[in-house]
Amino acid sequence: MTRAVAGTAIAAALLLTLNPTSAVAAADTGLRDAAKHTGVRIGTAVDMAAFNADTTYRDAINREFNSVVAENVMKWGEIEKERGVLNFAAADQLVDSARANGQQVRGHTLLWHNQLPGWLTAGVTSGEIDAAELRQILKRHVFEVAGHFRGRIVAWDVVNEIIDDNAQLRDTIFLRLLGPGYIADMFRWAHQADPKAKLYLNDYNVEGINAKSTAYYDLVKQLKADRVPVHGFGIQGHLGVQYPFPNNVLDNVRRFEKLGLDTAFTEVDVRMPMPPDATKLQAQAYAYSALLQACLLAQRCVSFTVWGFTDKYSWVPGVFNGQGAANLLDENFIPKLAYDAVKTTFTLGGR
Numbered sequence: 607m608t609r610a611v612a613g614t615a616i617a618a619a620l621l622l623t624l625n626p627t628s629a630v631a632a633a634d635t636g637l638r639d640a641a642k643h644t645g646v647r648i649g650t651a652v653d654m655a656a657f658n659a660d661t662t663y664r665d666a667i668n669r670e671f672n673s674v675v676a677e678n679v680m681k682w683g684e685i686e687k688e689r690g691v692l693n694f695a696a697a698d699q700l701v702d703s704a705r706a707n708g709q710q711v712r713g714h715t716l717l718w719h720n721q722l723p724g725w726l727t728a729g730v731t732s733g734e735i736d737a738a739e740l741r742q743i744l745k746r747h748v749f750e751v752a753g754h755f756r757g758r759i760v761a762w763d764v765v766n767e768i769i770d771d772n773a774q775l776r777d778t779i780f781l782r783l784l785g786p787g788y789i790a791d792m793f794r795w796a797h798q799a800d801p802k803a804k805l806y807l808n809d810y811n812v813e814g815i816n817a818k819s820t821a822y823y824d825l826v827k828q829l830k831a832d833r834v835p836v837h838g839f840g841i842q843g844h845l846g847v848q849y850p851f852p853n854n855v856l857d858n859v860r861r862f863e864k865l866g867l868d869t870a871f872t873e874v875d876v877r878m879p880m881p882p883d884a885t886k887l888q889a890q891a892y893a894y895s896a897l898l899q900a901c902l903l904a905q906r907c908v909s910f911t912v913w914g915f916t917d918k919y920s921w922v923p924g925v926f927n928g929q930g931a932a933n934l935l936d937e938n939f940i941p942k943l944a945y946d947a948v949k950t951t952f953t954l955g956g957r
């Protein structure tokens with residue numbers, strides 16, 4: 607049996623075991639227990655406002671997940687709202703909670719073109735901050751943030767979404783002022799600041815083999831040739847049931863692993879046009895399960911992280927008009943078919 611067929615067999619077994627009416631009892635063990643034997647961590651993004659306001663949310667994180675990532679509070683714009691004034695309070699709270707609950711922490715993110723501090727973008731736009739100063743600011747940022755969490759972050763998304771949907775390096779203030787060399791600089795600085803953390807590139811629309819994922823593949827080859835400390839490729843996994851499932855996900859994961867990288871699914875959610883119905887929920891369960899199967903069938907896929915786990919707190923409806931229901935649990939924390947599918951896939955899958 608080829609490996610691809612093994613994947614299909616798991617999918618077939620899943621279809622037999624999935625029962626749309628079965629809700630997992632509250633007392634049941636969580637996803638983290640189902641995942642344990644596979645060596646693949648199951649993670650979630652954490653919304654720290656919800657974490658502090660909602661004990662059901664907080665309890666579910668600790669029951670279901672053995673890896674966490676901050677949905678927002680480790681981003682530059684959150685940590686350094688005012689130039690030179692660093693606020694790690696919310697991020698530290700998450701890291702401390704993770705330690706107490708046996709969870710690893712992914713760091714998201716040292717650099718993204720969104721959620722940058724207002725003073726930084728304004729300074730660059732006005733010309734007050736020139737290229738030389740931007741480079742110094744960026745370097746200091748990496749040392750401050752990666753240095754602050756040194757030893758407590760298993761993997762950093764060092765650069766997030768640096769390639770655009772035309773498979774070109776994204777036109778950002780960093781590319782414009784510093785040139786493409788900023789990417790290697792970021793990895794070298796991050797490695798100095800936290801030598802044990804695995805350092806990742808991370809993006810969306812790179813699940814399958816396509817022009818964008820191939821641009822990453824070529825970039826990684828170049829970085830490796832230049833002896834840049836890059837260790838992992840993060841595949842976000844923001845999907846929607848109305849789109850075709852991406853092509854050749856397992857082959858894509860494997861080609862990055864052949865370059866010597868770890869891989870991870872880092873932000874999985876599967877949205878749908880509202881309202882949900884049985885067909886959409888089934889398609890959603892399939893998509894979650896199929897991404898997870900690729901991770902389990904690969905050799906070096908270390909974690910499968912969902913971008914939030916309950917529809918109660920989801921970024922999707924605010925960004926995609928008329929879409930939602932993207933998470934494993936509904937807004938009342940009732941498991942959806944996708945939750946059962948992920949659990950079953952972990953239970954059946956393994957290394």
Ligand code: 9MR
Pocket residue numbers: 677678720721766842873921
């Ligand atoms: O989920 C995040 C949301 O709360 C923020 O408002 C948004 C800001 O742009 O960022 C969201 O998270 C993004 C992640 O950091 C990077 N990949 C895409 C995610 C969804 O937009």
